[in-house]
Amino acid sequence: MPRPIEQLPQIRSAIRFYRAMSWVTGMFLLLLVAEMVLKYSPTHVEVFAGGSGGLLSLQRVVPGDGCQWYSLFVPGGMGCEITSLGDGFNISLAILIVHGWIYVVYLLACFRLWSLLRWPFKRLLAMAAGGVVPFLSFFVERRMHDVAVADVTRLEAERAARDAAAPAPATTPEA
Numbered sequence: 001m002p003r004p005i006e007q008l009p010q011i012r013s014a015i016r017f018y019r020a021m022s023w024v025t026g027m028f029l030l031l032l033v034a035e036m037v038l039k040y041s042p043t044h045v046e047v048f049a050g051g052s053g054g055l056l057s058l059q060r061v062v063p064g065d066g067c068q069w070y071s072l073f074v075p076g077g078m079g080c081e082i083t084s085l086g087d088g089f090n091i092s093l094a095i096l097i098v099h100g101w102i103y104v105v106y107l108l109a110c111f112r113l114w115s116l117l118r119w120p121f122k123r124l125l126a127m128a129a130g131g132v133v134p135f136l137s138f139f140v141e142r143r144m145h146d147v148a149v150a151d152v153t154r155l156e157a158e159r160a161a162r163d164a165a166a167p168a169p170a171t172t173p174e175a
Contacts, residue, residue, distance in 0.1 A: 005155050005162075007116055014113040015148045019141060021102070021109040022130060026137035028099040033134050035092045044082075051088020059086025103131045113144070117151050 004011065038045050038058070045058040053059055067080035084090065110127040113119075123144070130140035 004117055004151075005159050008152065008155060008159070011113075011116045011148070011152055011155075014109070014116050015145065015152070018109040018113045018127075018148075019145055021106040022137050022141035022144075025099075025102050025106040025131045026135070026141070028095065028102050029131065029134055029137065031095045032099045035095050039082075039092060046084055046086055046090060046092040048086040049089040049091055051086060053086065053088065056091075057086070057088075059084065061085065106131045106137075113148060117148060119147075123147075 035047065038047070039061060043058075044061050044063075046061055048057050048059050049055065051057070051059075061082045061084045064081040064083060067082075068078070107128060110124060110130075114124040114127065126140055127144060130137035
């Protein structure tokens with residue numbers, strides 16, 4: 001495996017990719033939190049596009065028979081199913097699915113940066129947590145970006161020192 005000093009272009013690319021995916025993941029996570037608040041708070045609504053409600057509408061979701069008021073707040077819902085009454089395109093469901101797939105790409109971006117810079121495993125865990133804790137991705141991204149840029153600066157200085165210490169290639173005189 002090549003040393004990080006030999007992979008500076010890939011590292012710079014990984015930093016840009018990680019930074020972009022961190023922001024996209026963070027924004028979709030905030031949308032997901034807003035969707036969950038709408039759906040599981042006493043309002044019990046989802047966002048729909050098209051259908052009988054018009055271009056954008058909030059449509060009710062109803063808990064199934066036998067659900068208690070606290071059922072939706074318990075992990076697994078205690079077997080409580082909720083049914084959406086909306087028609088059209090369910091934007092709330094789309095946000096949920098898109099965030100899931102974006103998080104997978106975000107994890108790949110984290111892994112790529114982590115492996116190229118050979119950081120400790122704890123740093124990868126911190127980066128991964130950024131995609132599941134609201135607002136954390138923005139703070140983690142800032143910190144990891146600063147650390148990565150500092151590492152790249154150090155690697156560039158090492159490379160320059162190595163190149164300066166290398167003997168100059170011998171030239172043959174022209175006859």
